[in-house]
Amino acid sequence: MNIKRKKGWEIPESQATPETVFRNRRRFLTAGAAGALALGGGAYLAIGQGGDAVAQAQPDPSAGLYPAPRSMRYRLDREVTEEKVSTTYNNFYEFGTSKNIWQAAQKLPIRPWQVKIDGLVAKEMVVDIDDLLKKVQLEERLYRHRCVEAWSMAVPWTGFPMKALVDIAQPTSAAKYVRMETFNRPDVASGMKASFYSWPYIEGLTMAEATNELTLMVTGIYGKPLPKQMGAPIRLVTPWKYGFKCIKSIVRVTFTDERPRSFWEVSQGSEYGFWANVNPRVSHPRWSQASEEIIGTGGKRVPTQLYNGYGDFVASMYTDLEKSGERLWM
Numbered sequence: 001m002n003i004k005r006k007k008g009w010e011i012p013e014s015q016a017t018p019e020t021v022f023r024n025r026r027r028f029l030t031a032g033a034a035g036a037l038a039l040g041g042g043a044y045l046a047i048g049q050g051g052d053a054v055a056q057a058q059p060d061p062s063a064g065l066y067p068a069p070r071s072m073r074y075r076l077d078r079e080v081t082e083e084k085v086s087t088t089y090n091n092f093y094e095f096g097t098s099k100n101i102w103q104a105a106q107k108l109p110i111r112p113w114q115v116k117i118d119g120l121v122a123k124e125m126v127v128d129i130d131d132l133l134k135k136v137q138l139e140e141r142l143y144r145h146r147c148v149e150a151w152s153m154a155v156p157w158t159g160f161p162m163k164a165l166v167d168i169a170q171p172t173s174a175a176k177y178v179r180m181e182t183f184n185r186p187d188v189a190s191g192m193k194a195s196f197y198s199w200p201y202i203e204g205l206t207m208a209e210a211t212n213e214l215t216l217m218v219t220g221i222y223g224k225p226l227p228k229q230m231g232a233p234i235r236l237v238t239p240w241k242y243g244f245k246c247i248k249s250i251v252r253v254t255f256t257d258e259r260p261r262s263f264w265e266v267s268q269g270s271e272y273g274f275w276a277n278v279n280p281r282v283s284h285p286r287w288s289q290a291s292e293e294i295i296g297t298g299g300k301r302v303p304t305q306l307y308n309g310y311g312d313f314v315a316s317m318y319t320d321l322e323k324s325g326e327r328l329w330m
């Protein structure tokens with residue numbers, strides 16, 4: 001793994017965003033004194049006159065919404081991963097295949113940003129991200145984040161339940177799945193020039209999964225707006241599934257009666273499927289999923305848990321499907 005390891009990276013769960021910090025910080029931000037935030041979390045890019053992306057240290061217009069109050073319903077069994085670890089060890093193939101894409105990702109303009117909601121809905125719409133943020137209630141949740149590559153992190157995400165987005169979209173009763181799509185900008189994301197992959201990045205969920213209480217539309221992290229390398233301005237987080245389901249920088253949400261074929265399923269269907277639920281007993285064709293390395297701990301490995309430890313919230317969605325022979329674990 002291509003990461004630096006230092007002592008003292010981990011901060012306890014209790015310190016991810018203490019209440020006093022978010023109160024003080026909100027005051028500070030409201031006063032218009034928002035300074036530079038780590039790794040692009042508080043800045044965005046503007047398009048220059050020639051059409052090129054030009055870095056300008058603009059304050060993120062949503063910065064005043066963070067930190068949001070933390071939900072105590074979702075507890076961790078480990079320390080929160082230190083911010084500089086989780087924000088510099090990323091998968092975002094649009095910007096390259098290495099883990100070290102955080103600088104390249106700063107080229108992505110994230111304002112204006114609109115999300116198209118279409119397909120089997122009462123009325124198709126295009127929502128501006130800052131208007132969407134006004135319609136929802138943000139909260140912080142501490143979740144484990146387990147990549148199919150057998151590494152994991154513990155992350156203080158801020159976002160809103162995807163159920164709230166479904167309520168805004170008003171899908172018809174014919175909708176069985178939600179298909180999500182990432183931006184298509186090879187001009188700023190040079191990884192998208194790799195023709196081996198089927199761009200743009202697509203992911204999908206069943207309606208039951210999309211409206212499960214764990215499913216979060218994430219717009220912030222560590223009490224700040226989401227940095228670009230982690231999928232700003234809006235991404236998905238489904239903590240019981242392998243991380244590749246957590247599609248970043250979403251521009252389109254489509255309600256459909258057809259099961260979406262995701263980016264990884266199209267690219268390598270023998271290794272990655274639609275369901276991708278975490279299961280330590282089902283190996284990836286090329287490696288075991290029995291344990292995982294917790295990034296930022298100097299190589300500490302822990303046993304992986306079924307549904308990444310979230311079975312109480314999600315297992316009932318899969319009981320019948322498992323009997324029907326669906327490949328739930330890849």
Ligand code: MTE
Pocket residue numbers: 089090091092093094145146147148182201229230231242243244245246247248249
């Ligand atoms: N979304 C897009 N658009 N492009 C990607 O390459 N990588 C996925 C997922 N979402 C990816 C993506 C994978 S493989 C993982 S493990 C997680 O993002 C990584 O999220 P993180 O970098 O925020 O930890």
